[in-house]
Amino acid sequence: DSGVTQTPKHLITATGQRVTLRCSPRSGDLSVYWYQQSLDQGLQFLIQYYNGEERAKGNILERFSAQQFPDLHSELNLSSLELGDSALYFCASSVVGGSLQETQYFGPGTRLLVL
Amino acid sequence: DQQVKQNSPSLSVQEGRISILNCDYTNSMFDYFLWYKKYPAEGPTFLISISSIKDKNEDGRFTVFLNKSAKHLSLHIVPSQPGDSAVYFCAFPYGNKLVFGAGTILRVKS
Numbered sequence: 001d002s003g004v005t006q007t008p009k010h011l012i013t014a015t016g017q018r019v020t021l022r023c024s025p026r027s028g029d030l031s032v033y034w035y036q037q038s039l040d041q042g043l044q045f046l047i048q049y050y051n052g053e054e055r056a057k058g059n060i061l062e063r064f065s066a067q068q069f070p071d072l073h074s075e076l077n078l079s080s081l082e083l084g085d086s087a088l089y090f091c092a093s094s095v096v097g098g099s100l101q102e103t104q105y106f107g108p109g110t111r112l113l114v115l
Numbered sequence: 116d117q118q119v120k121q122n123s124p125s126l127s128v129q130e131g132r133i134s135i136l137n138c139d140y141t142n143s144m145f146d147y148f149l150w151y152k153k154y155p156a157e158g159p160t161f162l163i164s165i166s167s168i169k170d171k172n173e174d175g176r177f178t179v180f181l182n183k184s185a186k187h188l189s190l191h192i193v194p195s196q197p198g199d200s201a202v203y204f205c206a207f208p209y210g211n212k213l214v215f216g217a218g219t220i221l222r223v224k225s
Contacts, residue, residue: 002158002160004158031211033211033212033213035213035215041217042119042204042215042216042217042218043159043204043213043215044215045212045213045214048211048212055211056210056211056212058212090158090159092158097211098210098211100146100147100208101147101164101166101208103161104161104213105161106151106158106159106160107158108156108157108158109157109158
């Protein structure tokens with residue numbers, strides 16, 4: 001158990017819909033990261049938040065957005081969903097973020113299926 | 116943007132033997148190198164790391180080798196155990212993110 005929790009575990013929805021994925025980081029961690037793992041792809045970095053503020057952006061679509069709240073939990077919002085958005089979405093956390101040697105701890109992921 | 120390649124999608128090894136997982140990278144800016152392990156229905160778990168100033172790092176049954184001139188990273192597991200069956204990702208911190216390979220599925224047969 002990494003200490004990072006994600007809800008829901010599974011989500012099935014239809015094209016055009018909007019969903020929210022939730023992540024609670026490990027106790028004491030200030031940075032939260034979101035990654036997407038599509039079929040046949042490695043994990044792709046989407047976005048990082050540090051203490052409530054966006055710190056780094058990766059391959060995140062404009063239809064996707066995220067935020068980190070004062071209690072440090074984070075939400076990833078996916079809208080106008082397409083079939084290709086079906087993937088595993090992982091949240092990770094680390095103490096500060098930005099240090100090469102700082103370990104990122106991953107949650108169990110949310111499996112999203114868009115029909 | 117294929118900065119990281121794990122050319123073997125899968126590997127099957129007999130229990131007790133050595134497992135060797137390989138990873139090639141193209142970005143010479145990578146300075147720190149990681150291996151993560153992932154079981155089904157779980158998130159990736161950090162396994163072992165190596166800094167660019169070293170060419171080898173050992174942790175129990177796991178050893179990571181780095182050949183910087185060849186831009187090649189490998190993970191050796193000796194002896195392999197059935198519980199090692201998982202997906203193994205090489206990963207590289209780059210800015211504030213991790214860049215992952217596509218993963219290699221390791222099956223250790225008993």
